[in-house]
Amino acid sequence: xxxxxxxxxxxxxxxxxxxxxxxxxxxxxxxxxxxxxxxxxxxxxxxxxxxxxxxxxxxxxxxxxxxxxxxxxxxxxxxxxxxxxxxxxxxxxxxxxxxxxxxxxxxxxxxxxxxxxxxxxxxxxxxxxxxxxxxxxxxxxxxxxxxxxxxxxxxxxxxxxxxxxxxxxxxxxxxxxxxxxxxxxxxxxxxxxxxxxxxxxxxxxxxxxxxxxxxxxxxxxxxxxxxxxxxxxxxxxxxxxxxxxxxxxxxxxxxxxxxxxxxxxxxxxxxxxxxxxxxxxxxxxxxxxxxxxxxxxxxxxxxx
Numbered sequence: 234x235x236x237x238x239x240x241x242x243x244x245x246x247x248x249x250x251x252x253x254x255x256x257x258x259x260x261x262x263x264x265x266x267x268x269x270x271x272x273x274x275x276x277x278x279x280x281x282x283x284x285x286x287x288x289x290x291x292x293x294x295x296x297x298x299x300x301x302x303x304x305x306x307x308x309x310x311x312x313x314x315x316x317x318x319x320x321x322x323x324x325x326x327x328x329x330x331x332x333x334x335x336x337x338x339x340x341x342x343x344x345x346x347x348x349x350x351x352x353x354x355x356x357x358x359x360x361x362x363x364x365x366x367x368x369x370x371x372x373x374x375x376x377x378x379x380x381x382x383x384x385x386x387x388x389x390x391x392x393x394x395x396x397x398x399x400x401x402x403x404x405x406x407x408x409x410x411x412x413x414x415x416x417x418x419x420x421x422x423x424x425x426x427x428x429x430x431x432x433x434x435x436x437x438x439x440x441x442x443x444x445x446x447x448x449x450x451x452x453x454x455x456x457x458x459x460x461x462x463x464x465x466x467x468x469x470x471x472x473x474x475x476x477x478x479x480x481x482x483x484x485x486x487x488x489x490x491x492x493x494x495x496x497x498x499x500x501x502x503x504x505x506x507x508x509x510x511x512x513x514x515x516x517x518x519x520x521x522x523x524x525x526x527x528x529x530x531x532x533x534x535x536x537x
Contacts (some may be wrong), residue, residue, distance in 0.1 A: 296347030
């Protein structure tokens with residue numbers, strides 16, 4: 234009854250556009266429900282691997298965070314020590330419908346490590362969906378917090394007011410994180426190209442500096458490399474290839490977790506537990522489903 238009375242107060246154009254809008258929102262929320270459910274099931278169904286024995290490919294890891302060889306870093310707005318951050322600067326736009334709008338944002342791309350006591354894995358955070366409980370929000374009167382108006386000048390400070398909002402999220406050293414992504418082991422004698430393939434690469438590199446080839450292999454100094462001299466070039470390139478293969482065999486094994494280009498396999502990093510993450514995505518899915526039902530009901534009322 235209430236819905237019918239509400240509809241009777243609308244014009245035909247309002248009914249039409251309201252119907253279209255309701256259908257679009259219902260379909261969007263319905264697709265979001267599957268999106269969140271898929272993430273919840275991936276987290277619940279993917280077994281946790283040990284770094285030392287993890288299979289190559291899409292895996293789930295849990296470990297303690299360390300800065301790695303490159304060391305930690307500091308968040309750009311607050312200077313907070315961390316291994317990962319993202320930030321956002323917003324400005325308040327006054328008016329009848331005042332709102333915050335983003336004027337600057339970014340995220341760190343520096344690698345860090347996790348250790349699960351069986352091994353160490355390097356994390357490349359680019360492209361990751363990072364979910365962290367470490368978050369800071371504060372306000373100021375300038376675009377950059379480190380440019381704040383001196384507290385001694387009260388007039389300018391009050392004039393600026395709380396026009397800017399700053400948000401930063403962090404992952405700290407010693408956090409225990411959950412990570413779901415593409416695992417790859419590099420070095421340690423893995424996937425070493427053949428001598429023939431590396432020899433070809435070496436020759437192509439040398440050809441880019443043909444003067445160097447002439448200087449080292451043109452024995453008759455006629456400005457050309459004949460068949461016998463090319464044989465010497467190939468022999469020297471093969472010897473160089475053997476040296477490069479030996480270096481690759483001697484290189485230590487490095488484990489890397491990174492993003493996959495496929496949207497079917499999300500790259501997730503979080504300092505929340507596996508159980509908490511799965512529950513969170515299921516709540517999102519339930520909320521999206523409830524919202525889609527409301528939109529469907531509105532669409533039915535407008536259509537009849």
